[in-house]
Amino acid sequence: MVVANRYITIKTQMDGEPKESDFELRTLALDISVDPGSNDIIVKNLYVSIDPYQLNRMKSFSSSQKAIGFAAAITPGETIDAYGVAKVVASGNPEFEKDDLVVGLITWGEYSVLKEGSMFRKLDPLGFPLSYQVGILGFSGLTAYGGFFEVCKPKKGEKVFVSAASGSVGNLVGQYAKLFGCYVVGCAGTKEKVALLKEKLGFDDAFNYKEESDLKSTLKKYFPDGIDIYFDNVGAEMLEAAVSNMNTFGRVAVCGVISEYTDAGKRAAPDMLDVIYKRIKIQGFLAADQMLVYSDFLSTTTDHLRTGKLHAIEDISHGLESVPSAFIGLFCGHNTGKKIVKIADE
Amino acid sequence: MVVANRYITIKTQMDGEPKESDFELRTLALDISVDPGSNDIIVKNLYVSIDPYQLNRMKSFSSSQKAIGFAAAITPGETIDAYGVAKVVASGNPEFEKDDLVVGLITWGEYSVLKEGSMFRKLDPLGFPLSYQVGILGFSGLTAYGGFFEVCKPKKGEKVFVSAASGSVGNLVGQYAKLFGCYVVGCAGTKEKVALLKEKLGFDDAFNYKEESDLKSTLKKYFPDGIDIYFDNVGAEMLEAAVSNMNTFGRVAVCGVISEYTDAGKRAAPDMLDVIYKRIKIQGFLAADQMLVYSDFLSTTTDHLRTGKLHAIEDISHGLESVPSAFIGLFCGHNTGKKIVKIADE
Numbered sequence: 259m260v261v262a263n264r265y266i267t268i269k270t271q272m273d274g275e276p277k278e279s280d281f282e283l284r285t286l287a288l289d290i291s292v293d294p295g296s297n298d299i300i301v302k303n304l305y306v307s308i309d310p311y312q313l314n315r316m317k318s319f320s321s322s323q324k325a326i327g328f329a330a331a332i333t334p335g336e337t338i339d340a341y342g343v344a345k346v347v348a349s350g351n352p353e354f355e356k357d358d359l360v361v362g363l364i365t366w367g368e369y370s371v372l373k374e375g376s377m378f379r380k381l382d383p384l385g386f387p388l389s390y391q392v393g394i395l396g397f398s399g400l401t402a403y404g405g406f407f408e409v410c411k412p413k414k415g416e417k418v419f420v421s422a423a424s425g426s427v428g429n430l431v432g433q434y435a436k437l438f439g440c441y442v443v444g445c446a447g448t449k450e451k452v453a454l455l456k457e458k459l460g461f462d463d464a465f466n467y468k469e470e471s472d473l474k475s476t477l478k479k480y481f482p483d484g485i486d487i488y489f490d491n492v493g494a495e496m497l498e499a500a501v502s503n504m505n506t507f508g509r510v511a512v513c514g515v516i517s518e519y520t521d522a523g524k525r526a527a528p529d530m531l532d533v534i535y536k537r538i539k540i541q542g543f544l545a546a547d548q549m550l551v552y553s554d555f556l557s558t559t560t561d562h563l564r565t566g567k568l569h570a571i572e573d574i575s576h577g578l579e580s581v582p583s584a585f586i587g588l589f590c591g592h593n594t595g596k597k598i599v600k601i602a603d604e
Numbered sequence: 605m606v607v608a609n610r611y612i613t614i615k616t617q618m619d620g621e622p623k624e625s626d627f628e629l630r631t632l633a634l635d636i637s638v639d640p641g642s643n644d645i646i647v648k649n650l651y652v653s654i655d656p657y658q659l660n661r662m663k664s665f666s667s668s669q670k671a672i673g674f675a676a677a678i679t680p681g682e683t684i685d686a687y688g689v690a691k692v693v694a695s696g697n698p699e700f701e702k703d704d705l706v707v708g709l710i711t712w713g714e715y716s717v718l719k720e721g722s723m724f725r726k727l728d729p730l731g732f733p734l735s736y737q738v739g740i741l742g743f744s745g746l747t748a749y750g751g752f753f754e755v756c757k758p759k760k761g762e763k764v765f766v767s768a769a770s771g772s773v774g775n776l777v778g779q780y781a782k783l784f785g786c787y788v789v790g791c792a793g794t795k796e797k798v799a800l801l802k803e804k805l806g807f808d809d810a811f812n813y814k815e816e817s818d819l820k821s822t823l824k825k826y827f828p829d830g831i832d833i834y835f836d837n838v839g840a841e842m843l844e845a846a847v848s849n850m851n852t853f854g855r856v857a858v859c860g861v862i863s864e865y866t867d868a869g870k871r872a873a874p875d876m877l878d879v880i881y882k883r884i885k886i887q888g889f890l891a892a893d894q895m896l897v898y899s900d901f902l903s904t905t906t907d908h909l910r911t912g913k914l915h916a917i918e919d920i921s922h923g924l925e926s927v928p929s930a931f932i933g934l935f936c937g938h939n940t941g942k943k944i945v946k947i948a949d950e
Contacts, residue, residue, distance in 0.1 A: 515880070
């Protein structure tokens with residue numbers, strides 16, 4: 259059976275802020291039956307993850323594009339792979355059958371063809387909403403968990419600062435850090451987000467960075483005894499201000515630099531004298547390196563979810579057409595928590 | 605007995621390039637006998653270390669001044685403590701007697717009073733020239749050894765880049781790295797220094813950074829397969845270029861940022877996308893944290909010195925009066941190897 263598969267693509271490579279007109283919805287005929295002898299799996303996409311890193315793949319050049327497979331450049335007109343949850347409609351792979359749920363690299367489209375060797379697995383949702391697989395139980399969760407525990411190596415009572423703290427990863431870092439016994443302050447870009455952090459997610463304090471004119475002084479006020487751990491999702495001035503306020507043997511986990519993605523000229527220039535004299539470690543990392551702690555991450559996170567100690571903050575848009583605006587919104591701070599697009603009902 | 609103790613001090617705090625007129629030689633009467641009941645030790649200074657970090661102590665403000673005891677601000681008119689070798693002329697401390705050699709924090713002066721609790725110890729030169737205690741067997745050596753082996757965690761065959769490679773620490777990092785089995789390229793600021801690195805110290809290659817207009821391309825040329833370890837003594841553009849050329853899981857040991865000491869506006873803004881996707885670690889460190897490897901450092905270094913595999917590169921000026929010009933020269937690249945002033949004959 260042939261269907262008209264609709265998918266989102268880019269019209270051209272882009273180097274500044276993404277705009278709606280940079281994207282288009284295309285339709286391509288797709289045979290959703292599988293040829294005899296093929297190992298392909300055809301899936302109907304249900305939920306897809308909307309992540310800032312995709313912007314670096316859409317640029318005409320980014321140093322990230324050569325670094326690792328999933329960050330390769332995106333070709334205009336072609337499908338865009340993204341993490342998500344889908345349901346099998348036809349399978350030539352004996353380990354999968356119709357109606358199985360899968361999680362892994364699908365596409366910003368209605369259907370995807372999963373080739374043997376690409377990243378996906380059968381999904382047991384463990385009683386949680388399917389959308390959790392894209393966020394808190396997916397790479398956002400693993401990034402937060404691995405980044406905080408493995409990269410930052412926290413000790414109880416340490417002072418933790420999280421930027422973009424209401425974002426997909428930041429909100430989880432703050433929650434894990436609180437559950438672990440740290441003092442946690444987050445920053446976000448609206449008063450509603452600040453309230454969420456303090457009132458629902460248990461952050462010790464939070465502030466709206468847009469209301470602050472001197473970030474160094476702001477951080478000094480929130481951390482009179484200094485910062486031990488900075489979980490960086492934004493880069494630029496915030497990284498400089500955090501380094502300036504860090505304690506001896508402080509650690510910076512560099513998870514994302516969203517403020518630099520749309521403006522390559524906007525870069526952090528932290529004071530290296532601080533880095534030396536305070537023996538600060540600045541460490542970039544990817545969730546892909548944290549697979550060793552995956553089972554710890556999953557058991558800890560599901561336990562905390564079941565006891566209600568951890569909250570899944572999701573921001574779900576509906577329909578394939580909403581992918582471009584959902585994506586663009588990431589760079590304007592429109593999302594609260596994990597940005598997901600629900601493509602179809604189960 | 606009272607002597608006229610001459611010492612070098614600063615006239616005023618300074619914030620740019622140091623100049624001869626910022627310094628003065630003062631004389632103060634010093635009783636070189638010890639009062640009964642005092643634990644003081646009076647020493648005659650023989651060799652003093654001339655180090656870039658002292659400039660940060662001379663500034664009206666530097667973030668380094670509060671970080672650690674030995675980096676405290678220097679008060680104009682007062683003596684300036686510095687690492688060096690001296691000989692006891694009088695001692696109230698039963699563990700020291702006249703003519704003992706000591707190494708530790710003395711002063712840029714002819715005599716020093718060593719108080720109980722300050723940093724010094726009795727010296728056994730182990731058959732090496734006394735000047736070695738200030739450089740290759742002192743903190744320069746420990747900085748290079750601990751920074752390279754403990755902070756960078758090298759593997760044999762890795763590609764190592766060292767900036768200020770003919771300086772006190774850099775030349776030793778390169779030599780240790782070669783002896784360990786790494787591929788080593790250094791940069792320096794004159795063709796004589798470049799020749800020293802390649803011809804005497806065994807670096808695989810070296811270049812004069814002053815002859816290069818695009819450091820990123822230069823490093824690409826010297827490291828077609830990328831840099832695994834960057835031992836940073838200079839900061840600024842060189843750090844940016846190194847990060848851009850680093851391999852996955854690369855390590856940057858931040859030892860000094862001499863190009864930023866005289867110009868606080870000149871800071872490195874490395875591409876954090878590189879830091880993330882290549883999972884680069886940027887780690888500041890001080891030799892003071894490396895005391896756990898001190899005995900390894902000392903035995904390895906003395907062994908290699910005795911077998912002639914390691915070379916002590918020293919740049920010695922003579923007489924207390926030469927301290928200011930020796931110091932100022934550090935920031936113009938006048939020194940080759942460890943800068944030392946010999947104050948007096950043994």
